[in-house]
Amino acid sequence: EDQVTQSPEALRLQEGESSSLNCSYTVSGLRGLFWYRQDPGKGPEFLFTLYSAGEEKEKERLKATLTKKESFLHITAPKPEDSATYLCAVQEVRGSQGNLIFGKGTKLSVKP
Amino acid sequence: EAGVVQSPRYKIIEKKQPVAFWCNPISGHNTLYWYRQNLGQGPELLIRYENEEAVDDSQLPKDRFSAERLKGVDSTLKIQPAELGDSAVYLCASSRTSEDEQYFGPGTRLTVT
Numbered sequence: 001e002d003q004v005t006q007s008p009e010a011l012r013l014q015e016g017e018s019s020s021l022n023c024s025y026t027v028s029g030l031r032g033l034f035w036y037r038q039d040p041g042k043g044p045e046f047l048f049t050l051y052s053a054g055e056e057k058e059k060e061r062l063k064a065t066l067t068k069k070e071s072f073l074h075i076t077a078p079k080p081e082d083s084a085t086y087l088c089a090v091q092e093v094r095g096s097q098g099n100l101i102f103g104k105g106t107k108l109s110v111k112p
Numbered sequence: 113e114a115g116v117v118q119s120p121r122y123k124i125i126e127k128k129q130p131v132a133f134w135c136n137p138i139s140g141h142n143t144l145y146w147y148r149q150n151l152g153q154g155p156e157l158l159i160r161y162e163n164e165e166a167v168d169d170s171q172l173p174k175d176r177f178s179a180e181r182l183k184g185v186d187s188t189l190k191i192q193p194a195e196l197g198d199s200a201v202y203l204c205a206s207s208r209t210s211e212d213e214q215y216f217g218p219g220t221r222l223t224v225t
Contacts, residue, residue, distance in 0.1 A: 102154025
């Protein structure tokens with residue numbers, strides 16, 4: 001059973017067309033939820049960490065939010081340079097501390 | 113501040129051959145991770161080090177994979193012998209502590225023919 005599910009698998013937007021990516025998770029206790037961006041041929045790049053329901057964080061055109069069961073990554077007025085795969089990962093309170101459980105990612109394409 | 117350094121970036125080997133990957137973490141980061149990422153998937157943890165101690169290697173296929181982190185800094189991941197199914201990107205990451213965000217290197221793309 002997948003613990004982290006991301007949707008959609010792929011998303012194509014026109015430049016300036018705002019949208020949201022979803023990350024739903026099923027863990028017994030969430031210590032933190034992490035968002036990463038991954039460009040082709042590169043390692044994941046850290047974006048945000050969220051720790052509690054209701055928390056929000058922003059960076060340029062990106063805003064991440066967290067509820068008790070899911071997180072959203074909102075992209076406002078995206079530009080072509082926002083094209084990448086966005087990965088979500090959770091860190092559990094119990095079990096192996098520090099270990100991240102990743103979803104499969106959402107591949108975002110922004111066309112000019 | 114320099115990021116996580118990995119080498120080589122690409123490696124092509126024949127099955128049954130050995131291969132090794134090297135990682136230099138961010139200075140001051142005590143925790144080091146090795147992940148494997150298959151095409152279209154998220155990274156999956158292979159092993160986690162706290163300083164020089166491997167504290168979680170439950171997902172490491174120990175019959176053919178081995179790792180070490182000498183002096184609690186650089187780390188090496190080895191596969192011997194390699195199998196076709198080992199083709200993937202091997203990522204190294206580091207963090208200040210196990211509770212902090214992880215920073216990833218560029219990865220090594222391994223192709224086993």
